[in-house]
Structure formats: structure tokens, C-alpha cells
Amino acid sequence: MxxxxxxxxxxxxxxxxxxxxxxxxxxxxxxxxxxxxxxxxxxxxxxxxxxxxxxxxxxxxxxxxxxxxxxxxxxxxxxxxxxxxxxAELAPPGPETVPAYITPSMQRLLDRLTGSPVAVYDASWTLLLANAAYAALMGDPSGWRGNQRNSVWRHFVGPGSRARHPPESLRAFEAALVADLRSVTGRYPDDRRLQQLVAELRANSDRFAELWDSGAVGRHEAARKTIDHPRVGPLTLDCDVLNVAGSDLHIMIYTAEPGTEDAERLELLTVLGTQTLVG
Structure with missing residues (x-):
């Protein structure tokens, strides 16, 4: 059985x-x-x-x-x-689907990055793994299911994130998200889950549909982001995205400039984790 x-x-x-x-x-x-x-x-x-x-x-x-x-x-x-x-009576993911495999050696590397918020996303920006520091900073993702784990869906249809995007940079950020997803659909045209994601985004977000139909282009680059945390207040952090050769995965890492108030707040969050802070 x-x-x-x-x-x-x-x-x-x-x-x-x-x-x-x-x-x-x-x-x-x-x-x-x-x-x-x-x-x-x-x-x-x-x-x-x-x-x-x-x-x-x-x-x-x-x-x-x-x-x-x-x-x-x-x-x-x-x-x-x-x-x-x-x-589990499921077909193992093949080369036609967006890769979601994190090798044991990559996992060991991530295990050593406990002092900084780190998350791993697949090529379509679906969250695969987040460490405790990331959960403390951006919210605990353990209860997220299906499209809730996809950053593009969360931005255009869902509740968004704690990252603040000034109006002057919002359009470039959205264009980069849509361009990334368009590129992924070109590399994995037979991935049914990816097709369903794009269809739901187009059906439920006029903004996404506009950017998709216009052929928006853009790319993710290292940036400073302000995270509005509900307990410790805003933190301005450096956000770097590393692309893992041969795996089509994205590793997102947040760091703070040493000796700053942002670094102190980030260290506090790392120590406290996702527990409720009592004022």
C-alpha cells in the first residue's frame, strides 16, 4: 500500500x-x-x-x-x-517544471546564515525556504499555502509584504516582477502550475495584466529596502538576490550596516524570532 x-x-x-x-x-x-x-x-x-x-x-x-x-x-x-x-503516487518533477530542489550542500550553506534574514525562492518567486530571522522580519510564512507563497501573487493580488516601495521605484519593481515571470514562462512553457499562476494574476489584477500585455521589461538588482515592522518600527536594510548557477533558484539576503540603529533592530528581531513582543 x-x-x-x-x-x-x-x-x-x-x-x-x-x-x-x-x-x-x-x-x-x-x-x-x-x-x-x-x-x-x-x-x-x-x-x-x-x-x-x-x-x-x-x-x-x-x-x-x-x-x-x-x-x-x-x-x-x-x-x-x-x-x-x-x-506519494505523484510524478517526480521533471525538466519541464520550475525547479524547486535545494541540494543538501546548499542547505548546509543556508544553515550557517542564521544571523541574517535569508529566503530561497524558485524562478517564479515562489517561496521555498525561509530561516527564522526572515520569518521574524517579514512575517511567519509557515501557514502560507499555494499562491500565498508566491511573491508576485502576494504583491498584485494578496496582502503584499512589509517592504515599502516609494512611488518612484514601485513601477520599476513591478516591471521587474512581471518580466521575471514572463522569462520563466519562456523557459518552462509546459509547467501547468506556472500557467495557472499567470492566468490567475491576469484575471485578478488589472495592474499585472497591463504590465504583462505591454511586454514590460526590467530586472531585479541589489537595493536598499525599508521594512515596516509592526513591533520594532521601520528598518532600512540592504537586500541582495543571489542566483544559484544550475538550479534557477534565488537566494534573498537582508543585511544592515554595522553600528546603525537598523542593525540593532535587526539583531533584536533575530534574537526574539516570531514571538509576540510585550511593550
């Missing part, structure tokens, strides 16, 4: 991954060297109850997004990832 085999595989690979390998503290008494269910749920951005039901074979047909998140959290190789997709 595929459902039972999927759960057994998740449990087997969970036992294989140590907290240190997953970038988590190993403190306290542990009955086994591997990850706890709570830790896997945290890393994958899904509920502990759902992890439990998957491992026990009581949850069927996990989505491709859930399988991808589990594969990343479990540090699976490409062949192991493909096997997990097949156990």
Missing part, C-alpha cells in the same frame, strides 16, 4: 537526520539520534499532527508541495526525492 510505504520512508529518513545536520540545536535528552516529529514539522512547515498521520499511514495523497517540503527537510538526494514522490 503506497500510503503505508510513504509513511515508513518518512520515518526511516527522519531517523537518519540529526538535529545538527538540520541546523537545529540538539539539546536535552533524546531517545534517538534523528529528528523528532515536531522538528520535522517545523522544518517542513506543516503541522505535527499531519506528520504523525503521514507516518502512520492515516493521511493519503499528500500534495506535491508537501512532498517537496519533506524532501528538503529530510535532506534527500535527488534519487531519494524522486522515490518519495513516487511513493
Amino acid at each position: 503506497a500510503t503505508a510505504e510513504f509513511g515508513k520512508a518518512v520515518r526511516r529518513w527522519r531517523d537518519r537526520v540529526s538535529p545538527e545536520a538540520a541546523g537545529l540545536p540538539a539539546g536535552g535528552q533524546r531517545r534517538a539520534a534523528g529528528l523528532r516529529r515536531e522538528e520535522l514539522a517545523l522544518l517542513a512547515g506543516i503541522s505535527v499532527d499531519y506528520v504523525t498521520r503521514l507516518e502512520q499511514g492515516r493521511a493519503s495523497h499528500p500534495s506535491a508541495q508537501v512532498v517537496e517540503a519533506l524532501a528538503r527537510a529530510l535532506r534527500l538526494s535527488q534519487s531519494e526525492r524522486a522515490h518519495l514522490f513516487r511513493l
Whole structure:
């Protein structure tokens, strides 16, 4: 039975991954060297109850997004990832789809960037991974599902982000988003999820449709952004986007100039995480 085999595989690979390998503290008494269910749920951005039901074979047909998140959290190789997709009775993502695979070596690099807000996006600007500092700065994305995880959708249709865009730079930012998405559709013309995203954006945002139909061009560049944080106030930070060769992924990193008030506020957020601040 595929459902039972999927759960057994998740449990087997969970036992294989140590907290240190997953970038988590190993403190306290542990009955086994591997990850706890709570830790896997945290890393994958899904509920502990759902992890439990998957491992026990009581949850069927996990989505491709859930399988991808589990594969990343479990540090699976490409062949192991493909096997997990097949156990979920899903076709492993092929070359015609937007890549979402984060290699274990890239994951280890990201684990070391704990002092700065870091997020990984696929080529269509769908959020794949965000560290604790990023969640504290921009809002916890663990509950976001589907298009909620896509930055283009969030800007044109959804609630937007905490980043402030002055009127003089807003048009260039929007043009860059649309141009990026247009470029991605050219590289992955058979990706059905990407086609659906563009169709929904055109149907629900007159501004997106206008830019799309006009053939807007632009490119993302390093920039200083002001983040309006609801608890510590505005922070002006440098935002750099690194493109990973051969993977079509974007790594976004926020940093502050040392010795500034912005650096102090960012350090406070990094320490406090997403917990509610009491004034």
C-alpha cells in the first residue's frame, strides 16, 4: 500500500537526520539520534499532527508541495526525492517544471546564515525556504499555502509584504516582477502550475495584466529596502538576490550596516524570532 510505504520512508529518513545536520540545536535528552516529529514539522512547515498521520499511514495523497517540503527537510538526494514522490503516487518533477530542489550542500550553506534574514525562492518567486530571522522580519510564512507563497501573487493580488516601495521605484519593481515571470514562462512553457499562476494574476489584477500585455521589461538588482515592522518600527536594510548557477533558484539576503540603529533592530528581531513582543 503506497500510503503505508510513504509513511515508513518518512520515518526511516527522519531517523537518519540529526538535529545538527538540520541546523537545529540538539539539546536535552533524546531517545534517538534523528529528528523528532515536531522538528520535522517545523522544518517542513506543516503541522505535527499531519506528520504523525503521514507516518502512520492515516493521511493519503499528500500534495506535491508537501512532498517537496519533506524532501528538503529530510535532506534527500535527488534519487531519494524522486522515490518519495513516487511513493506519494505523484510524478517526480521533471525538466519541464520550475525547479524547486535545494541540494543538501546548499542547505548546509543556508544553515550557517542564521544571523541574517535569508529566503530561497524558485524562478517564479515562489517561496521555498525561509530561516527564522526572515520569518521574524517579514512575517511567519509557515501557514502560507499555494499562491500565498508566491511573491508576485502576494504583491498584485494578496496582502503584499512589509517592504515599502516609494512611488518612484514601485513601477520599476513591478516591471521587474512581471518580466521575471514572463522569462520563466519562456523557459518552462509546459509547467501547468506556472500557467495557472499567470492566468490567475491576469484575471485578478488589472495592474499585472497591463504590465504583462505591454511586454514590460526590467530586472531585479541589489537595493536598499525599508521594512515596516509592526513591533520594532521601520528598518532600512540592504537586500541582495543571489542566483544559484544550475538550479534557477534565488537566494534573498537582508543585511544592515554595522553600528546603525537598523542593525540593532535587526539583531533584536533575530534574537526574539516570531514571538509576540510585550511593550
